[in-house]
Amino acid sequence: MLPITAFIALLLSGCSDNKAQAQRKIQGIVYCAEANPVSFNPQVTTTGSTIDIIANQLYNTLISIDPLTAEFRPELATGWEISEDGKQITFTLRKDVTFHNTDYFTPTRTMTADDVVFSFNRLFDVYNPFHFVGDANYPYFQSVGMDQLIRQIVKVDDYTVRFELFSSESSFLSNIATDFAVILSQEYAMQLVAQERKQDFDMLPVGTGPYKYKGFLRDNLIRYHKHPDYWKHDLAMDQLVYDITTNNTSRIAKMLTKECDITAHPSATQLETLAARKDIRVDKAVNLNVGYWAFNTEKPPFDNVLVRKALAHSIDFQKIMKAVFYGNGIQARSILPPSSWAFQTQAMPSYDPERAREFLAQAGYPDGFEMDLWAMPVSRIYNPNARKMAELIQSDLREIGIRATIVEYEWNTFLERVGRHEHDSVLLGWAADTPDPDNFFSPLLSCTATFSGKNPANWCNPEFDLLLTQALDTSDLQQRKQFYQQAQQMLIAELPVVPIAHGMRFQASNTSVMGIELRPFGGISLANARKN
Amino acid sequence: MFADFLFRRLSLLLFMLFALTAFTFALNYLFPGDLLTNFSGELNANFSQTQILEQKYHIDDNLLIQYQAFLVRLFEGDWGLSLSSGQAVFGHVKQLFPATIELCVYALIMALCLGIPAGVIASAYHNKWPDKVISSLTLLGFSIPVFWLALLLIMIFCLSLGWFPMSGRIGLLYEIPPVTNFILLDIWLHDFPYGGQAFADALHHLTLPTVVLAMYPTTVLVRFTRDSMLTVLEQNYIKTARAKGLNRRQLILDHALRNALLPVIKQIGLQFSTLITLAMVTEVIFSWPGIGRWMIESIYQRDYPAIQGGLLAVSFFVIFANMLADVIHTLLDPLARNQAHGKV
Numbered sequence: 108m109l110p111i112t113a114f115i116a117l118l119l120s121g122c123s124d125n126k127a128q129a130q131r132k133i134q135g136i137v138y139c140a141e142a143n144p145v146s147f148n149p150q151v152t153t154t155g156s157t158i159d160i161i162a163n164q165l166y167n168t169l170i171s172i173d174p175l176t177a178e179f180r181p182e183l184a185t186g187w188e189i190s191e192d193g194k195q196i197t198f199t200l201r202k203d204v205t206f207h208n209t210d211y212f213t214p215t216r217t218m219t220a221d222d223v224v225f226s227f228n229r230l231f232d233v234y235n236p237f238h239f240v241g242d243a244n245y246p247y248f249q250s251v252g253m254d255q256l257i258r259q260i261v262k263v264d265d266y267t268v269r270f271e272l273f274s275s276e277s278s279f280l281s282n283i284a285t286d287f288a289v290i291l292s293q294e295y296a297m298q299l300v301a302q303e304r305k306q307d308f309d310m311l312p313v314g315t316g317p318y319k320y321k322g323f324l325r326d327n328l329i330r331y332h333k334h335p336d337y338w339k340h341d342l343a344m345d346q347l348v349y350d351i352t353t354n355n356t357s358r359i360a361k362m363l364t365k366e367c368d369i370t371a372h373p374s375a376t377q378l379e380t381l382a383a384r385k386d387i388r389v390d391k392a393v394n395l396n397v398g399y400w401a402f403n404t405e406k407p408p409f410d411n412v413l414v415r416k417a418l419a420h421s422i423d424f425q426k427i428m429k430a431v432f433y434g435n436g437i438q439a440r441s442i443l444p445p446s447s448w449a450f451q452t453q454a455m456p457s458y459d460p461e462r463a464r465e466f467l468a469q470a471g472y473p474d475g476f477e478m479d480l481w482a483m484p485v486s487r488i489y490n491p492n493a494r495k496m497a498e499l500i501q502s503d504l505r506e507i508g509i510r511a512t513i514v515e516y517e518w519n520t521f522l523e524r525v526g527r528h529e530h531d532s533v534l535l536g537w538a539a540d541t542p543d544p545d546n547f548f549s550p551l552l553s554c555t556a557t558f559s560g561k562n563p564a565n566w567c568n569p570e571f572d573l574l575l576t577q578a579l580d581t582s583d584l585q586q587r588k589q590f591y592q593q594a595q596q597m598l599i600a601e602l603p604v605v606p607i608a609h610g611m612r613f614q615a616s617n618t619s620v621m622g623i624e625l626r627p628f629g630g631i632s633l634a635n636a637r638k639n
Numbered sequence: 640m641f642a643d644f645l646f647r648r649l650s651l652l653l654f655m656l657f658a659l660t661a662f663t664f665a666l667n668y669l670f671p672g673d674l675l676t677n678f679s680g681e682l683n684a685n686f687s688q689t690q691i692l693e694q695k696y697h698i699d700d701n702l703l704i705q706y707q708a709f710l711v712r713l714f715e716g717d718w719g720l721s722l723s724s725g726q727a728v729f730g731h732v733k734q735l736f737p738a739t740i741e742l743c744v745y746a747l748i749m750a751l752c753l754g755i756p757a758g759v760i761a762s763a764y765h766n767k768w769p770d771k772v773i774s775s776l777t778l779l780g781f782s783i784p785v786f787w788l789a790l791l792l793i794m795i796f797c798l799s800l801g802w803f804p805m806s807g808r809i810g811l812l813y814e815i816p817p818v819t820n821f822i823l824l825d826i827w828l829h830d831f832p833y834g835g836q837a838f839a840d841a842l843h844h845l846t847l848p849t850v851v852l853a854m855y856p857t858t859v860l861v862r863f864t865r866d867s868m869l870t871v872l873e874q875n876y877i878k879t880a881r882a883k884g885l886n887r888r889q890l891i892l893d894h895a896l897r898n899a900l901l902p903v904i905k906q907i908g909l910q911f912s913t914l915i916t917l918a919m920v921t922e923v924i925f926s927w928p929g930i931g932r933w934m935i936e937s938i939y940q941r942d943y944p945a946i947q948g949g950l951l952a953v954s955f956f957v958i959f960a961n962m963l964a965d966v967i968h969t970l971l972d973p974l975a976r977n978q979a980h981g982k983v
Binding site for chain 2 (some may be wrong): 137185324346350357
């Protein structure tokens with residue numbers, strides 16, 4: 108028995124370590140992330156979890172967007188000038204910006220126009236040695252059509268770069284300010300070419316951000332060290348470590364045991380437990396996103412607007428907000444979230460089974476019909492539980508005589524099949540990458556999106572497309588607003604999609620951590636984060 | 640005599656290894672999916688790559704040659720690539736296995752330090768209260784499922800009291816370069832500016848997983864030591880010693896213990912296979928970056944090359960550990976050698 112008591116005493120004495128830990132000099136922030144990054148270069152992915160981890164910590168962009176005023180801010184470019192016709196944009200670059208000095212690369216020069224030209228050329232220029240490295244797939248820039256827009260990128264002098272466009276487009280600057288438009292080191296790229304290790308380019312990153320890459324152990328951790336010569340400030344901690352914890356509950360538990368300083372995406376049901384603790388702060392951020400129900404408008408009976416109206420009137424939005432969002436979301440009043448500058452409240456279809464039945468009868472389906480309802484298998488900000496939402500809608504539809512079958516596939520298969528328009532109707536959503544309203548319309552509902560398999564409503568309306576083009580062609584904000592408001596009205600009148608809700612983005616952090624920037628669009632920035 | 644025994648053991652070992660590798664080799668055919676992918680872990684190989692792989696794996700030759708090529712690759716450390724990470728399976732095994740062994744070794748040391756003394760005490764106070772307390776605690780520990788115990792301890796000591804961390808080997812901010820992969824040794828080897836704190840932190844992380852993993856072998860050792868001591872204490876030479884007037888301490892420590900421990904040593908070796916199995920569960924619960932957690936993860940992801948590699952490594956290890964315990968036991972106990980021959 109004695110040894111057991113002795114051992115317990117020993118264990119208990121271990122607890123006095125708590126004090127030592129509080130005083131420890133080792134500095135750093137531990138962030139519990141929900142997934143492994145798929146790459147270390149934001150150019151080649153749009154995966155939200157990956158962007159959160161890599162974009163703002165390792166890299167800088169030419170310009171950024173102020174999350175409050177939505178104005179452009181200088182970053183690596185100190186200024187920019189747009190020519191009269193809007194086809195030439197000239198950036199003046201910041202001097203003395205140093206790239207990361209890592210185990211695998213020692214920079215000999217600071218950032219110049221060559222790096223900027225190289226970074227963007229990789230995306231568009233088939234002669235760039237890195238264009239075909241990886242899958243030659245640059246999802247964000249390809250989906251917004253930037254490759255069709257840029258004629259060439261010219262180095263004017265060492266610190267001036269000019270983008271020449273085929274036509275002027277008002278969302279160009281917003282796209283240059285996304286997390287995907289990072290500046291990479293040309294010198295590093297050339298070194299890899301010389302060493303014949305081109306494939307390492309996206310996995311061993313070199314950027315200009317506040318932290319530099321140190322190591323990545325799959326399913327385990329990612330370690331960043333401080334970039335000592337960061338051009339902006341000296342706030343960075345010695346280390347930034349990402350603890351990869353895919354299990355939702357484990358992540359919250361680690362937050363409670365203080366193994367994490369910051370935790371990504373706690374689920375709505377866990378918020379109460381977290382909020383009850385004094386040492387944990389729960390941040391809610393309005394995020395530019397929308398969860399919607401899209402109908403395959405090319406398939407009968409969904410090609411009939413009366414049927415779409417009947418379906419829209421049949422669902423009880425209040426119930427969905429309560430059961431799926433737990434009160435942590437806003438009911439949609441348009442496809443645009445209220446924080447967007449082009450937002451205008453629309454007369455949304457209300458819950459009214461009587462009217463729904465009337466519309467059905469008018470459309471020639473007094474006895475209803477059978478349909479598929481696809482529910483996405485993963486939780487997203489704009490729809491934390493699509494399965495549950497689908498079940499609620501299913502029971503609402505039964506009220507008006509429509510028999511809906513819920514269909515689920517593995518996430519990638521799901522997206523692929525939706526892209527091939529195999530569905531009747533689908534619950535999906537969209538989170539914006541820029542505050543520009545076009546980001547909600549063009550990638551989701553334009554005709555080009557239909558061809559590239561992105562338009563889940565399979566809806567191609569030339570009138571609507573014209574509105575979008577007109578909005579992009581002008582840089583007069585008032586005029587753009589008008590075009591977008593017309594577009595929103597048209598969507599509610601035609602209902603290719605029923606906007607359901609805008610979700611909130613949540614994050615839990617230890618109260619000793621300050622300066623976390625949770626952006627309403629794009630990823631999270633820990634560039635200014637520090638721990639007291 | 641001993642050489643003869645060793646020879647028998649080694650031939651048995653060889654046969655076991657043959658059976659094991661043959662089984663692993665067969666798995667490539669038994670797993671669903673493309674044979675070449677199962678062998679190499681190379682997904683979406685293009686035409687020229689496929690041809691190179693076909694040559695390397697002797698796909699067009701008969702099974703014996705394929706098996707031979709498989710053995711050669713095995714010894715060269717070419718265990719294919721993991722389907723989920725795209726990195727060499729052997730590299731993963733080399734990196735992760737020491738963490739598992741570390742956990743098992745600490746648990747075994749703890750089990751020895753607690754189990755043997757507790758067993759001795761129980762036998763010394765046979766049928767008195769210490770014996771009863773120890774026996775009932777042992778029964779309790781023996782009956783608790785390891786995952787349940789782990790969750791219980793996490794709930795009490797991590798979440799409610801906040802005394803211990805619940806995952807990993809060390810605070811992630813301590814950057815310890817792996818040399819031996821035994822975390823405490825590595826901290827000691829590496830001249831780390833926060834060495835003392837890192838050491839304390841590592842111990843802190845080790846405590847709960849070690850306690851959980853040690854529970855089962857401890858209870859087994861307590862019971863074995865107790866039973867074996869009781870048998871020895873019944874022997875005539877002990878009675879003689881007692882008649883000579885030796886006190887209890889002398890009787891047990893000087894006369895009974897050495898003989899009583901012999902069967903216990905054999906038991907320690909046998910515990911290793913159970914220990915590795917339990918370690919897998921423990922690793923998953925405590926996010927311990929060992930081979931068990933990796934294998935379970937691989938099974939989820941249908942990562943066949945990784946499953947094969949993990950299986951081979953773990954089975955090799957268990958077989959060797961058992962053999963080693965057997966040999967050591969025989970070295971210490973000459974009687975066992977005769978039994979091993981089937982002679983009297």
